[in-house]
Amino acid sequence: MDSEIPTDSKKWFQNWFDSEHYLKLYHGRDISEAEKLAKLICKCTGINASSRVLDLGCGAGRHSIIFSKLGFQVTGYDLSRHLLLEAKSNAIKQQTRISLVRGDIRNLPFKSEFDLVLNIFTSWGYFESDLENITVLKNAVSLKKDGDFLFSIF
Numbered sequence: 475m476d477s478e479i480p481t482d483s484k485k486w487f488q489n490w491f492d493s494e495h496y497l498k499l500y501h502g503r504d505i506s507e508a509e510k511l512a513k514l515i516c517k518c519t520g521i522n523a524s525s526r527v528l529d530l531g532c533g534a535g536r537h538s539i540i541f542s543k544l545g546f547q548v549t550g551y552d553l554s555r556h557l558l559l560e561a562k563s564n565a566i567k568q569q570t571r572i573s574l575v576r577g578d579i580r581n582l583p584f585k586s587e588f589d590l591v592l593n594i595f596t597s598w599g600y601f602e603s604d605l606e607n608i609t610v611l612k613n614a615v616s617l618k619k620d621g622d623f624l625f626s627i628f
Contacts, residue, residue, distance in 0.1 A: 505536065512540040515590070519622040521546075525589035530579050530614060535561025535572060537592060542570040546590075549573040551582070579610050588617045594626045 521527075523545030529538040532550030534557050542548045542565070550572050552558050558574045565572050577583060579593075580601070591614045601607050615623045 505540075508536050509540055511594070512537060512544060515592070515624055516544065519590060519624070521590050521622065526587060528584065528588040528591045528614075528617065530582075530591060530593040530610070531595075532561060532574070533557045533595075535564050535574075537594060538572045539565050539568050539570055542572045543568065547573075549575060549584075549588070551575045551577060551579065553578055580606055580613070582613045582617070584617055586618050589621045591615075591617050591621065591623045594624060 515521075525546055527538075527541050527546045527548045529535075529541070529548060529550045532538045532552045533554070535550050538548045538550040538561060550558070550561055552561070552574075553576065555576055558576055561572065561574055575583070593610070593614055601610075611625065614625070617623075
């Protein structure tokens, strides 16, 4: 399912993540690192296995898949059709289910649905204006009252 994606501007980030070079650049990311991070997030937030998780900028689904395997209902959200196909393939290989939605993180189609929203692993700050980048943060924190929002820029 594709959410509304602006067509008025073709920005570098709309092409980079569909590039063959993107997956080559990050091919060596250690899955155990992502598992440790997911477990730390669970411990620090106290969310339970039935919680709903939104992974903004999910890419090839590394963190989404781990959260799904831990028992969470996960939605991965990304602009890149190519990376979402990778995420789907990776989820099938890992024998787990994640819901995948294609869209621009500045225009989220969700309303108060998630217990945890993640925006991790260099998935923020791509837009030309501070206002656009801050819009992403404002949208993410509004997705559920008393939910958690985890944001990182590393």
